[in-house]
Amino acid sequence: MSLYPFTAIVDQERLVQALLVNAVNPAVGGVLVEGPSGTGKSTAVRGLAELLPEIEVVADCPFSCDPADPCSSCRERVARGEHLGSHLRRVRVVDLPLNATEDRVAGSVDIARALREGVMALEPGLLAEANRGIIYVDEINLLDDHICDVLLDAAALGVNVVEREGVSVSHPARFLLVGTMNPEEGELRPQLADRIGLRVGVDALSDPGRRAEILRRREAFTADPSGFAAGWSDEQSKLAAAIQSARDRVGAVAVAPDLYRAIARLVTGAGVASHRADVTILQCAKALAALDGHDAVEPANLLDAAGLALGHRVPVDPFEPASGLDDRLLRRILEDALDAETSEKKAAVPVRPGRTLH
CATH class of the missing domain: 1.10.8 (Helicase, Ruva Protein; domain 3)
Known part of the structure; x- marks a missing residue:
């Protein structure tokens, strides 16, 4: 399935800039996007994932860990003499629904198995699925406060800790958090807003010419998604190369x-x-x-x-x-x-x- 190309987004420069900054330097801490529906927020997030370099993951690891830096479960497998197969895949965009339960987000633990097998007793949740990827929360201002705390604690620590009946199991949870909201539907509590790195306001375009360009591009994409994506492949390749170059450079950027x-x-x-x-x-x-x-x-x-x-x-x-x-x-x-x-x-x-x- 072809996704709408990131480079084909019309205007919305601040949104594009904020997403690219997080792609280059995850330490920025995510993006909060404020604005009405239908302004390209989810299209931009999913398009960004297509620009990111593929990641190498342990083939059967539920946490998509890096073979060069395996999770505790995979380290135990290596210690037992198992060979960790791996493959390359695209970065995932994981949607977190508003009605998600804590077990669905953080995962659940089989207590009896946990006492015998440790992390293998964890039934992975969305945080496991999103490790080394992107979590997208639409209408994050309407998300239950407790689920927000679970999400943001994992984002800050890079680890998801699941505690049930005195048993604690953890796994890596490093992801880019992108939340969207319509301010007319309620405010985001200040403590939560402060935990998200950047904020971007997105407005619907008012210029008739720019809106017409959105129509033309959307119509062309709907008629032939693969053909439309191919027409933007050069721009996509250039931007992907720029992101990779900036990733390689950012650690050495000096500050007076x-x-x-x-x-x-x-x-x-x-x-x-x-x-x-x-x-x-x-x-x-x-x-x-x-x-x-x-x-x-x-x-x-x-x-x-x-x-x-x-x-x-x-x-x-x-x-x-x-x-x-x-x-x-x-x-x-x-x-x-x-x-x-x-x-x-x-x-x-x-x-x-x-x-x-x-």
Whole structure:
């Protein structure tokens, strides 16, 4: 089955940017997409998976573990002298439905077997299926709070822990979390919003020409999915290569010492208390620099990263309309932060006494 090509998405630059940043640097922490239905959110997420490099997985491992870094269950098999077969496959996109139970998400444990066999007694859930993949939660603001906590704990730790009747079983759970929501259907609690790295607002296009282009492309794809995808294959290959190149580069992207304090000034200047915001901006800026082909973070990368990372973390007065942060305000705060760093650096330079001329 052919999926709609990621590169054929019309506009929605911020959504595309946020997804690419997470594809390059998973430490960014996922994406929250706000907007009405029918604006291409799920199409973009599923299209992104097609651009990611195939992963090598242990053939019969329920957690899709890497043969080079096997899970505890597969390590036990190796210790018993078993050979771990492997194969390549595409990254999965796993949908988490709103009515999912904790057992369906985290998995369930056969207590009697757990006492005898450990992790082999786990009946895998969605978190196991999504390991090394993408979890997509539509209307995440309507998801049960307890399930949200299970999901976010696993995302933060990279491990899913299932505890039943005093028995604890764990398995790897590393995934990209993408949640969507329509603000008109309810807000996302602040504690949950802070745990998701980036926030993007998606609006329906109002320009008739751009909407007409969406129609033409959608009609062509519906008529001949394979043919339409083939027409975008060159663009898809170029972007996939850019993602892989940025992944290889991001770990070596340098950050000037004064930019660390500039990030801190930027976050506090925006009125955000959470330290997660600082970490997210730094990791996002590194990914943006890597995507641009740069070896070091630049102020423009910080500005773009702040626009993606701070909007859902800014304190909102419940009696005032939500305004968030606009780009001009962010730019001013960042410029003030950089100016302050420059001034402090100059003030710290000792002045050498000069000779008095007679």
